[in-house]
Amino acid sequence: MSVAxxxxxxxxxxxxxxxxxxxxxxxxxGIRVQRLGFGTISLVMPASRQLLRPGGTIAGPAQMALxxxxxxxxxxxxxxxxxxxxxTSLSINFLRRPAPAAITAEGRLLKLGRRLAVxxxxxRSRGQPEAVAHAVVTYSxxxxxxxxx
Amino acid sequence: MSVAxxxxxxxxxxxxxxxxxxxxxxxxxGIRVQRLGFGTISLVMPASRQLLRPGGTIAGPAQMALxxxxxxxxxxxxxxxxxxxxxTSLSINFLRRPAPAAITAEGRLLKLGRRLAVxxxxxRSRGQPEAVAHAVVTYSxxxxxxxxx
Amino acid sequence: MSVAxxxxxxxxxxxxxxxxxxxxxxxxxGIRVQRLGFGTISLVMPASRQLLRPGGTIAGPAQMALxxxxxxxxxxxxxxxxxxxxxTSLSINFLRRPAPAAITAEGRLLKLGRRLAVxxxxxRSRGQPEAVAHAVVTYSxxxxxxxxx
Amino acid sequence: MSVAxxxxxxxxxxxxxxxxxxxxxxxxxGIRVQRLGFGTISLVMPASRQLLRPGGTIAGPAQMALxxxxxxxxxxxxxxxxxxxxxTSLSINFLRRPAPAAITAEGRLLKLGRRLAVxxxxxRSRGQPEAVAHAVVTYSxxxxxxxxx
Numbered sequence: 001m002s003v004a005x006x007x008x009x010x011x012x013x014x015x016x017x018x019x020x021x022x023x024x025x026x027x028x029x030g031i032r033v034q035r036l037g038f039g040t041i042s043l044v045m046p047a048s049r050q051l052l053r054p055g056g057t058i059a060g061p062a063q064m065a066l067x068x069x070x071x072x073x074x075x076x077x078x079x080x081x082x083x084x085x086x087x088t089s090l091s092i093n094f095l096r097r098p099a100p101a102a103i104t105a106e107g108r109l110l111k112l113g114r115r116l117a118v119x120x121x122x123x124r125s126r127g128q129p130e131a132v133a134h135a136v137v138t139y140s141x142x143x144x145x146x147x148x149x
Numbered sequence: 150m151s152v153a154x155x156x157x158x159x160x161x162x163x164x165x166x167x168x169x170x171x172x173x174x175x176x177x178x179g180i181r182v183q184r185l186g187f188g189t190i191s192l193v194m195p196a197s198r199q200l201l202r203p204g205g206t207i208a209g210p211a212q213m214a215l216x217x218x219x220x221x222x223x224x225x226x227x228x229x230x231x232x233x234x235x236x237t238s239l240s241i242n243f244l245r246r247p248a249p250a251a252i253t254a255e256g257r258l259l260k261l262g263r264r265l266a267v268x269x270x271x272x273r274s275r276g277q278p279e280a281v282a283h284a285v286v287t288y289s290x291x292x293x294x295x296x297x298x
Numbered sequence: 299m300s301v302a303x304x305x306x307x308x309x310x311x312x313x314x315x316x317x318x319x320x321x322x323x324x325x326x327x328g329i330r331v332q333r334l335g336f337g338t339i340s341l342v343m344p345a346s347r348q349l350l351r352p353g354g355t356i357a358g359p360a361q362m363a364l365x366x367x368x369x370x371x372x373x374x375x376x377x378x379x380x381x382x383x384x385x386t387s388l389s390i391n392f393l394r395r396p397a398p399a400a401i402t403a404e405g406r407l408l409k410l411g412r413r414l415a416v417x418x419x420x421x422r423s424r425g426q427p428e429a430v431a432h433a434v435v436t437y438s439x440x441x442x443x444x445x446x447x
Numbered sequence: 448m449s450v451a452x453x454x455x456x457x458x459x460x461x462x463x464x465x466x467x468x469x470x471x472x473x474x475x476x477g478i479r480v481q482r483l484g485f486g487t488i489s490l491v492m493p494a495s496r497q498l499l500r501p502g503g504t505i506a507g508p509a510q511m512a513l514x515x516x517x518x519x520x521x522x523x524x525x526x527x528x529x530x531x532x533x534x535t536s537l538s539i540n541f542l543r544r545p546a547p548a549a550i551t552a553e554g555r556l557l558k559l560g561r562r563l564a565v566x567x568x569x570x571r572s573r574g575q576p577e578a579v580a581h582a583v584v585t586y587s588x589x590x591x592x593x594x595x596x
Contacts, residue, residue, distance in 0.1 A: 091389045093408070093409075093416050093434060093436065095408060095416055096409065110391070110393060110420075110429050110432050111391075111428075111429065118391050118393055118432070120418070120432065122408075131408050131409065134408050134416070134418065134434065136389065136391060136432065136434060138391065
């Protein structure tokens with residue numbers, strides 16, 4: 001069976017609860033799960049007055065929080081609920097100023113090793129084809145949770 | 150007169166207001182200005198329940214927000230209140246898990262050009278000598294605000 | 299006409315000459331053009347004793363040179379022969395140790411603006427499906443060569 | 448005894464031989480060791496026709512190779528000759544176009560853990576005060592060579 005056909009190891013509802021409950025600073029963003037596969041994810045962060053910054057656009061820190069939690073979801077989609085997986089690096093390029101609208105995140109895994117996972121995330125203004133930001137995120141995995149390198 | 154001796158082009162109080170008011174998602178963090186020079190900055194982000202994540206440590210997105218706003222301050226310390234300066238990239242390495250305590254940010258400018266500013270920021274658990282994270286942040290400057298390249 | 303159907307603005311032969319002649323430190327790598335589209339590129343770097351490092355794998359600096367020149371090609375595929383486009387940042391994650399074999403690079407453009415281009419590049423050991431490295435590269439474009447932002 | 452007072456665990460001559468012999472693609476650059484401390488390093492890469500690129504400046508890949516080998520030296524200055532330490536990520540910002548002259552690299556360690564080392568490197572045109580590039584480099588350490596986290 002191909003990877004694409006396998007079921008994610010955490011449900012949409014369970015990962016939505018992770019986002020809502022585990023880290024309040026991220027939970028307040030109200031991010032929703034659009035799609036969750038075995039190593040793929042699509043999230044949407046609604047716009048709100050709280051996320052605006054001068055210029056009438058979405059603040060960078062909210063976009064970074066979205067990219068980071070998307071990678072958390074990619075990891076859990078393959079390994080199940082590994083709360084103690086932690087970000088070890090995040091590198092983001094802001095490509096275009098997003099409209100004051102919802103932002104979607106599409107993620108893919110580039111590597112899932114024994115100790116480390118790496119993925120990249122494209123952020124878009126909802127409904128627009130062009131990327132507003134692109135992030136590469138690495139997570140350190142708790143012992144005995146990752147796959148063989 | 151050396152750069153070190155020059156006065157910052159925004160006051161501590163004025164930059165504290167920028168942090169509090171311009172971006173609510175960052176303003177809620179209650180970040181305070183410890184020191185502001187002409188191209189140097191020191192901020193402190195108090196700990197709070199809201200910033201915790203599993204493992205009893207400070208969430209990465211809060212650390213990234215702190216690094217990003219520290220760079221905003223570095224830019225304003227040289228150019229004055231340029232609200233429309235925007236982050237174009239941020240790259241952070243998380244080096245150690247911080248205690249659930251206040252985080253300090255020390256920033257320095259690596260380049261201040263006509264169109265682009267680059268700086269790096271070291272984050273520490275308050276009172277500890279070792280870095281918990283290191284970020285490199287670039288900002289795009291509004292026309293006619295930056296210096297000659 | 300879709301972007302995918304448009305022809306690249308530099309030919310494979312012309313870009314192969316750019317790689318061979320403009321930067322001798324990269325030219326010596328003998329990189330070949332496999333495929334060149336309008337905003338897409340595929341290169342191959344042959345293995346050689348010169349590129350090995352301890353552990354019997356391909357040295358990181360050679361992989362970085364390959365990613366960097368692939369982005370140069372992406373830019374020229376859209377804008378023609380803009381020799382004065384220069385790298386402004388490169389961020390690479392090494393994901394797996396490559397075999398001492400040829401390395402392929404597949405690139406895509408994430409943004410082509412008036413002043414800045416951003417792309418990402420996946421490196422693989424030739425014939426293997428999994429990435430050995432992933433790079434994000436930004437180039438600064440000479441005035442009047444980029445597109446409208 | 449303070450860290451600053453401790454002697455490096457590899458000599459200048461031994462690390463010069465590492466640079467010259469272990470990776471021919473880097474060895475050809477003729478990089479010299481100016482200073483080597485316990486967790487600090489200063490290297491100089493002489494200019495040569497081979498390193499030039501259009502615009503009469505030093506090619507980015509040569510600067511990246513210099514930053515990468517400087518981090519290798521930082522690791523060996525603390526752990527001795529650990530040839531199998533490998534780069535896991537490198538992120539570089541090119542800040543100013545260097546003159547066609549020698550480039551110096553000054554490195555410092557930000558973290559030396561059990562499995563991972565992180566440092567940053569500032570590149571300058573020799574004799575100039577301002578940075579031409581700034582890199583952050585992470586290395587993975589072979590088992591039982593790194594320090595306790």
